[in-house]
Amino acid sequence: MTARSEVIDIQVNEELLAGTLLTPGAKMPGILFVHGWGGSQHRDLARAKGIAGMGCVCLTFDLRGHEKTLAQRTHVSRAQNLEDIIAAYDQLARHPATDADAIAVIGSSYGGYLATILTQMRAVRWLALRVPALYWDQDWDLPKQTLDRDRLALYRRELQSPQGNRALAACSTFSGDVLIVESEHDSYVPHTTIMSYRHAFIRSHSLTHRIIDGADHALSTDSDQKAYTAMLTAWITEMIIGARIGDYPHHSATYS
Known part of the structure; x- marks a missing residue:
């Protein structure tokens, strides 16, 4: 990457020192984790710490109803959590180091569902x-916990x-690159749900599409966590890092 060079003055008391400031010639891709x-x-x-080291601006955050706002768990709705994601996205896009035209969103389960919207x-x-979860459109403003x-x-x-589904409708109009990671023994998001998503991405x-053999929904073992990290990192390297150096992939689809 070509660095941008800027001649500057550095003030020391009453004197000015000549300096040259070198900054990256381009802004970095942004990655939002949900x-x-x-x-x-x-x-x-x-995971974000490792990916940031490859030259990306990464943002992680806690949705309302979790961690410090756990008291809201019983009444927070999907509508409110989507507002959380929009606010986090906007903050990432506004960061001076972020290329607002090169943003990735990585969502797990409920977070993946909202990310599609x-x-x-x-x-x-x-x-x-x-393991993107799927919900019916009704009861959108009701507490998620009550579904x-x-x-x-x-x-x-x-x-x-x-x-018949808002999230899948969003998938059907998405024209970017997609990674779907499935857990083989998922008791919450079955293979049928994964196929509903996969079939929706027509554009x-x-x-x-990758499957973690033997894994459950939460990736409970260290080996399953490492397998997912390896899959995600490989995909990001191919898609996002490749795009930065002008080697944008042109394949139409790959499947596990």
């Missing part, structure tokens, strides 16, 4: 979804279409 329901930014932060409200170039879990389980076991520039 955790799942009941999670936190803790695990995202560990974000793509219709803000510019997202890359979208990574780990019927048994009904959700049935809903997710049936293929859903973009015509994506590329679609990569």
Whole structure:
């Protein structure tokens, strides 16, 4: 990357020293991490530190109803959590080091679901979804905690279409690059839900689908956590870092 050179003066008491300031010639891609329901930014932060070292501006945060705002858990709604994500996105995009035209969003479970909706409200170039959950459109403003879990389980076991679901409708219009990571033994987000998402991305520039063998929804073992980190890092290196050096991928789709 070519550095930008700027001649400056450095004041010391009454004197000026001649200096040359070298800064990166281009702004950096931004990456927003969105955790799942009941999670936190803790695990995202560990991954973000490694990815930031590759030349990206990363932002992790805690959704309302989690960590310091845990008292709000019983009444926070999907609408409010989407507002949280929009606010975090806008702060990342405003950062002087961020290239606002090169922002990725990485969402897990509930965070992945909301991240897809974000793509219709803000510019997202890359979208990574780990075990993205799926919810019906009704009850949008009701507390998320009150949604019927048994009904959700049935809903997710049936293929859903973009015509009847806001998140999938957003996927159907997304034209960037997509990564979907599935857990083989996921009791919350079954394979059918993953396929509902995968089938919805009809306009994506590329679609990569990976499965972590033997993993559960939460990636409970260290080996599963490391496997996901490796998949995510490889994808970011190919898509985002490759785009920075002008080697933007042109494949239409890759599948596991």
